Amino acid sequence: xxxxxxxxxxxxxxxxxxxxxxxxxxxxxxxxxxxxxxxxxxxxxxxxxxxxxxxxxxxxxxxxxxxxxxxxxxxxxxxxxxxxxxxxxxxxxxxxxxxxxxxxxxxxxxxxxxxxxxxxxxxxxxxxxxxxxxxxxxxxxxxxxxxxxxxxxxxxxxxxxxxxxxxxxxxxxxxxxxxxxxxxxxxxxxxxxxxxxxxxxxxxxxxxxxxxxxxxxxxxxxxxxxxxxxxxxxxxxxxxxxxxxxxxxxxxxxxxxxxxxxxxxxxxxxxxxxxxxxxxxxxxxxxxxxxxxxxxxxxxxxxxxxxxxxxxxxxxxxxxxxxxxxxxxxxxxxxxxxxxxxxxxxxxxxxxxxxxxxxxxxxxxxxxxxxxxxxxxxxxxxxxxxxxxxxxxxxxxxxxxxxxxxxxxxxxxxxxxxxxxxxxxxxxxxxxx
Amino acid sequence: xxxxxxxxxxxxxxxxxxxxxxxxxxxxxxxxxxxxxxxxxxxxxxxxxxxxxxxxxxxxxxxxxxxxxxxxxxxxxxxxxxxxxxxxxxxxxxxxxxxxxxxxxxxxxxxxxxxxxxxxxxxxxxxxxxxxxxxxxxxxxxxxxxxxxxxxxxxxxxxxxxxxxxxxxxxxxxxxxxxxxxxxxxxxxxxxxxxxxx
Ligand code: SF4
Numbered sequence: 001x002x003x004x005x006x007x008x009x010x011x012x013x014x015x016x017x018x019x020x021x022x023x024x025x026x027x028x029x030x031x032x033x034x035x036x037x038x039x040x041x042x043x044x045x046x047x048x049x050x051x052x053x054x055x056x057x058x059x060x061x062x063x064x065x066x067x068x069x070x071x072x073x074x075x076x077x078x079x080x081x082x083x084x085x086x087x088x089x090x091x092x093x094x095x096x097x098x099x100x101x102x103x104x105x106x107x108x109x110x111x112x113x114x115x116x117x118x119x120x121x122x123x124x125x126x127x128x129x130x131x132x133x134x135x136x137x138x139x140x141x142x143x144x145x146x147x148x149x150x151x152x153x154x155x156x157x158x159x160x161x162x163x164x165x166x167x168x169x170x171x172x173x174x175x176x177x178x179x180x181x182x183x184x185x186x187x188x189x190x191x192x193x194x195x196x197x198x199x200x201x202x203x204x205x206x207x208x209x210x211x212x213x214x215x216x217x218x219x220x221x222x223x224x225x226x227x228x229x230x231x232x233x234x235x236x237x238x239x240x241x242x243x244x245x246x247x248x249x250x251x252x253x254x255x256x257x258x259x260x261x262x263x264x265x266x267x268x269x270x271x272x273x274x275x276x277x278x279x280x281x282x283x284x285x286x287x288x289x290x291x292x293x294x295x296x297x298x299x300x301x302x303x304x305x306x307x308x309x310x311x312x313x314x315x316x317x318x319x320x321x322x323x324x325x326x327x328x329x330x331x332x333x334x335x336x337x338x339x340x341x342x343x344x345x346x347x348x349x350x351x352x353x354x355x356x357x358x359x360x361x362x363x364x365x366x367x368x369x370x371x372x373x374x375x376x377x378x379x380x381x382x383x384x385x386x387x388x389x390x391x392x393x394x395x396x397x398x399x400x401x402x403x404x405x406x407x408x409x410x411x412x413x414x415x416x417x418x419x420x421x422x423x424x425x426x427x428x429x430x431x432x433x
Numbered sequence: 434x435x436x437x438x439x440x441x442x443x444x445x446x447x448x449x450x451x452x453x454x455x456x457x458x459x460x461x462x463x464x465x466x467x468x469x470x471x472x473x474x475x476x477x478x479x480x481x482x483x484x485x486x487x488x489x490x491x492x493x494x495x496x497x498x499x500x501x502x503x504x505x506x507x508x509x510x511x512x513x514x515x516x517x518x519x520x521x522x523x524x525x526x527x528x529x530x531x532x533x534x535x536x537x538x539x540x541x542x543x544x545x546x547x548x549x550x551x552x553x554x555x556x557x558x559x560x561x562x563x564x565x566x567x568x569x570x571x572x573x574x575x576x577x578x579x580x581x582x583x584x585x586x587x588x589x590x591x592x593x594x595x596x597x598x599x600x601x602x603x604x605x606x607x608x609x610x611x612x613x614x615x616x617x618x619x620x621x622x623x624x625x626x627x628x629x630x631x
Binding site: 040041044068076126127129131148154197229281377397 | 449451453454457458459461462463464465466467481482483505506509510511512513514515532534535536539540543544600601602605611
């Protein structure tokens with residue numbers, strides 16, 4: 001029977017020769033990830049249900065990455081990290097990335113990839129909706145709640161319904177001013193915030209093959225904003241090079257069968273996609289950047305698992321080099337590896353960090369989720385009033401970055417940087433000749 | 434929370450009520466398995482909603498509205514289980530919506546906090562906040578007791594017994610999917626029963 005990549009991974013994980021969409025299967029889990037916001041509750045349920053002395057099903061398959069509320073004075077946030085630390089100690093977990101140590105990483109979805117936990121053909125569940133980011137590595141990856149995560153901690157399995165697949169194909173090459181963020185915002189505008197509900201979203205075509213891994217991650221990261229269960233991309237030499245540099249574990253990628261069935265199929269000429277923005281308060285409120293040129297902004301933000309990777313900062317630097325920002329512009333790297341990269345990576349002889357400082361940006365090198373989800377009042381870059389912010393993050397729901405009076409426009413790092421320079425929403429083509 | 438009928442006041446919302454509106458991120462430092470923090474989460478339920486009367490009155494921990502009627506894609510956004518828990522902790526018992534985001538629906542079932550009921554037609558215009566209504570789970574109907582209108586709900590199917598039992602673990606135990614007491618061998622008990630997924 002012809003299968004999609006998602007179907008093949010779930011068939012293998014459930015010990016079946018084949019599965020079809022709609023079927024419920026018990027999948028064996030390769031990796032379970034949790035963080036400081038959902039980990040303490042997951043651990044609480046695990047202990048309540050399996051007993052205080054219970055052991056996790058496989059220590060090597062549990063990954064705990066505190067990342068959300070780290071650089072804050074809030075006591076409960078510190079208490080929550082202490083719960084993770086205690087659990088990691090009593091379970092002797094090898095993949096715990098503790099705060100305040102050299103092992104600290106930052107935003108879980110990026111750290112998972114950088115630390116070699118994203119492997120082709122495997123099954124990853126995480127207590128975070130953007131776990132779908134790992135689909136960029138040909139992994140079946142999706143978000144779950146604390147109760148399901150606690151069930152996995154005890155049993156190593158989870159019942160999953162096999163999703164039907166939507167296939168999005170991009171022919172040719174994306175223009176140089178375009179980023180994966182524009183592509184995914186364009187798609188979400190097309191299918192709506194619930195267009196992918198219960199479905200796998202598969203990206204293919206020459207333009208996707210040309211994307212580097214961080215850009216593919218951006219694409220898969222935001223499938224959840226279209227309601228998708230998982231995003232997935234075929235593995236290629238680029239994938240293998242990234243993964244092999246970061247793990248010695250063996251893995252087996254899956255490729256789609258040519259005659260696999262899809263519930264949705266569409267092809268685009270990659271050159272036709274324009275710099276795209278999502279207007280407040282929903283990721284599917286699509287507009288072209290050039291059509292919003294009369295929208296004045298009061299701040300800009302570059303960070304998060306969506307738009308806080310090294311590629312994102314390097315792209316912003318291309319626009320910001322030798323220019324000044326007109327509004328306060330907050331920059332925060334997703335992980336510590338990226339924070340180091342900002343200090344060492346250069347563009348025309350200058351480090352990204354010096355380019356940002358000379359442009360007048362407000363840079364924090366404390367890698368974390370920061371203001372992507374608002375967080376405690378003292379969070380870096382948090383919106384605390386009626387700000388109009390253009391951001392490389394993934395959600396512009398009311399109050400997402402703090403105060404619910406705030407308005408958030410989502411865009412690519414190019415568009416955010418160009419808008420920061422002008423003080424109004426700006427098509428980056430004005431700066432990228 | 435096994436019961437056939439759910440009766441109470443209705444709270445009306447629109448489309449795409451996301452988890453940041455249901456429980457804003459600044460309250461995610463609360464851990465749902467700690468009893469006083471569970472109560473606290475309830476007091477903040479739906480406090481991020483724009484342009485609506487408070488779901489939980491100022492200074493209270495419980496809501497007067499047992500039933501939420503909403504439009505499409507209820508619970509979109511994050512996987513935070515704090516969302517159905519906050520509504521359940523506040524005393525909400527059922528949501529009646531045209532559709533749900535996948536993870537929210539699954540979290541309602543897994544926690545047993547809330548009955549996520551679906552409707553084939555849009556019911557937002559059939560109610561105003563404060564109406565008294567009654568849900569009949571066996572008959573799959575909701576009645577507006579002010580207008581007398583009776584409207585159909587999609588049957589909950591496999592999700593119902595899980596929520597009736599009080600969530601995934603209690604259901605798994607009752608049906609023999611996992612051992613009835615916490616025991617290290619629990620992980621050997623490969624679950625066989627078909628239960629609801631998303
Ligand atoms: S950066 Fe934002 S979207 Fe990503 S995991 Fe953190 S809070 Fe979630």
